[in-house]
Amino acid sequence: MTDDKKTKVKKGWLVVAVGLDSDEDAGGDGFRRFAIPISYLHHPLFLRLLEAARETYGYKTAGPLRLPCSVEDFLHLRWVIDRERSSGSSHASLSLHSC
Numbered sequence: 001m002t003d004d005k006k007t008k009v010k011k012g013w014l015v016v017a018v019g020l021d022s023d024e025d026a027g028g029d030g031f032r033r034f035a036i037p038i039s040y041l042h043h044p045l046f047l048r049l050l051e052a053a054r055e056t057y058g059y060k061t062a063g064p065l066r067l068p069c070s071v072e073d074f075l076h077l078r079w080v081i082d083r084e085r086s087s088g089s090s091h092a093s094l095s096l097h098s099c
Contacts, residue, residue: 009035015064018074032071033064036078043081 009015019031040046049067056068067074 007035012038014038017064017066018069018071019066020068020070031066034074034078039085040078040081043084045077045081049077 013035016034016036017031018034021030041050049069052069053065053067057066069077
């Protein structure tokens with residue numbers, strides 16, 4: 001779910017800003033906003049992405065949680081997590097290019 005800046009996020013969800021700093025150099029802000037379920041925060045693949053965000057941006061950032069990942073890789077990660085949740089299997093060793 002892509003999130004508009006003025007759209008209210010429903011309970012149990014949070015807004016993340018996904019993009020790479022190199023995208024910012026190409027023009028625009030380089031980040032796309034997504035609303036994700038809070039349950040993602042406990043998934044091993046998402047935890048690795050959160051660690052990368054901590055290393056890249058630190059703990060104190062204004063606005064939505066920024067994730068250093070290409071939008072394409074983030075969409076794939078979201079697909080993998082949703083698929084695991086529905087099937088019960090695990091792909092914790094999955095490697096994404098920019099995440």
